[in-house]
Amino acid sequence: MFALVDCNSFYAACERLFRPDLQGQPVVVLSNNDGCIVAGSAEAKALGVKTGMPVHQARDLIARHKIVVFSSNYALYGDISQRVMATLETLVPQVEVYSIDEAFLDLSLMGEAELLPLAQQVRARIARWVGVPVCVGIAPTKVLAKLANHAAKRYPATGGTVVLTDPARRERLLALTPVSRVWGVGRRLSGGLEALGIETALDLARADSGMIRRRFSVVQERLVRELNGEPCLSLDTQPSPRQQVIHSRSFGEPVTALPPLRQALSDFAFRAMESLRKENLYTGRVTVYLRTAPMGKPQQLFPDTLSAALSPATADTRVVVHQALALLAQLWKPGYRYGKAGVILTDLRGRDQIQDGLFAQQGEPDDRGNALMTVMDTINQSGAGKVWLAGRGMQTDQRSAWAMRRAHLSPAYTSRWCDLPVAR
């Protein structure tokens, strides 16, 4: 048996945690750049706010109902997430952290009679220790546990917990669920399934798995099996090392000239390399991409992506910035309005897996580069000041041409000393 624990309106719940005055009030949280709505409290959703909605479309709604708006505060959400996960680990031995607000639990050693009490205990303990509401779905497979969790969220009579062991109950739920709500069925696939007359989760469960595999792929075949209670996805408590690092941003305003793009990409590469080094990894390939603005307009740059191998693999920001800027120079064309750009690092590996180039000099320069990176990282994490490469330009974050819009940012209540809430 698997449990899926999923926080309710997680970002909104985090924002309310230190603002008790907002309990029961409609709250929404915006994406980076304040572009669209990525989370809303139950009250906000009841007023018609939908996740993914562009902010400008919701402006009237927000004003009319005095909905409280926050920019994304990932420092806060990340910290609260860790508390939720740590609390789960006090209750069960095997936890897979699936996303910032979800975790799968392995309940294979538990008797059926213990499942519901455990689900209730999870809810109660997280509410008491962390202060955010969660729902719990329990079932024999991950896909069914996801479904059980949806049901726990959707039907208040469940009390926030659904245990899907009874086959008749499972079938009723499958019949009620549109196929598009099944985990792993996105927009494209639900269209294809509906064309085959598969409209509910039950239709999909009853489809021939071989036919589904032929028409779609092995992923969808697994889905059919999982819906029938045959586990194909196991608990992954030790996720494999990550395979890519992306740093990308939409610009506050479209950018046309090359110099500001060079600054932005220097900055993105710099930050991407910082997160790479945090995990003691090296990168063997850097990719740069540009998106033209505005969205949905035909004017499009081609190609919009270029990449280059780095040999040997490196953890040195200077090497990657240099290469990224060379790629940008090839990619950039005058006359376009650029709305977004990004840097992707792939072919990641640990120190012990680096292959020197055939004609490379042994040792020294790489070690000196690493020493310099360590000094830079140490300074930047010390809180005493920041250093960066001059190519990024001299502006501070908030004033640069590509700065992110974050007009409604809440304090970092739990992760910055000067933002600690004061109790009177």
Add this chain to the structure above:
DNA sequence: TCTGGGGTCCTAGGACCC
């Protein structure tokens, strides 16, 4: 006027091998 950012997995197709 205004639509985020960071990930994973799978498949097809090309290049290459013996």
Add this chain to the structure above:
DNA sequence: TCTGGGGTCCTAGGACCC
């Protein structure tokens, strides 16, 4: 007149997730 069969590895692109 006439040119196989069975593989691996890599990358791009699509689909999906939160």
